[in-house]
């Protein structure tokens with residue numbers, strides 16, 4: 001990436017042309033209080049602020065949302081393309097391990113998604129070792145705390161830049 005503003009297009013002086021939806025699932029609203037030895041001491045609001053700053057440096061915009069409800073996350077994923085988002089960074093929380101509905105939503109979203117986790121689920125309890133949702137994503141970042149979101153955003157932008165280079169007309173293939 002080399003710090004290049006990948007979203008800097010014709011609208012770069014006003015609104016960034018690339019908008020990324022950042023979703024966090026159940027219990028992530030309690031970051032900072034919830035098992036800080038695993039998830040860290042920073043709050044979700046602080047993480048969102050950091051993401052906004054990073055996105056600005058990269059010439060893109062992020063919109064960050066959190067929900068404890070599977071259906072709401074499914075609705076947000078399903079509406080993202082129509083709402084003008086170019087891609088999704090998602091930490092589905094425990095829905096990672098259970099939700100075929102979220103898998104289907106991500107698969108049909110029409111825009112690429114990257115799955116992120118603060119912890120490394122594969123190094124934890126057995127039930128966390130399987131992700132139901134990752135197979136619908138173009139990539140996954142786990143185990144780096146807050147940096148997983150920031151790295152996930154960068155990875156998504158690499159993917160978007162590659163697909164717009166190979167598809168300059170902007171015809172969406174969904175990944």
Ligand code: DQA
Nearest residue numbers: 091093094117118119121128
């Ligand atoms: C998590 C990992 C999940 O297993 C867990 O249910 C979470 C957080 C993470 O970010 O490390 O809620 O997604």
